[in-house]
Amino acid sequence: MKFNHAGFTIHELIIAIAIVAVLASIATPNLIGWRERTKLRGVFENLRGDLRWAKASAIREHDVVSVIFSNDNYQIFLDNGAGGVTRGDYVREGGETLLRVRKLTAGVMIDLGATTIGGGQTQFDSRGRCLNTGDVVIKSNNSQQKQLRINPLGLIREP
Secondary structure (H helix, E strand, O other), X not given: OOOOOOOOOHHHHHHHHHHHHHHHHHHHHHHHHHHHXXXXXXXXXXXXXXXXXXXXXXXXXXXXXXXEEOXXXXXXXXXXXXXXXXOOOOOOOOOOOEEEEEEOOOOEEEOOOOOOOHHHEEEEOOOOOEOOOEEEEEEEOOOOEEEEEEOOOOOEEOO
C-alpha cells in the first residue's frame, strides 16, 4: 500500500519562518529610515513652496510679507500695518492678514539654533527682495537635516 503525504513537515515550516524573520529584521531599519527621509523631504518641499508663495504674495500685494519660524510651525502674514499698527515689525496685530500657518509633520522640526536667519524671522518686500537673509535648517528625529538659503534678492534654494 502506497501512502501519499502532501504538505510540509514541521522542520520545513520552522526554516521558512526563520528565513522570513531574518529578512524582516534586515528590511525594517531601512523602512524606518526611508519613512524619516520622506517626512523630512515633505516638510522641506512645503517650506520651500511656502517661502516662494510668500515672496509672490508680497509682490502681488505690493507690501511686506513676514515669515516667523518656531520649532514646530511657521506662519506667514501680511505685515502692512493694517488697523493702525506698526508696519513691518514682524508682529501680527491689528488688522494684518494671516496668510498661512503650517504645522510641521511630527518628528521634523525647524532647528532654530542652526538657523542663521536673525530672530527666526524674515520678510519679503513689494519687489520680492528678502530683508533678513540666511539659512533655515530643518531636521528629523534621527538627526538628518536639510537647509534652505534665502539671499537678498529673494532667491530660495538649497545651499
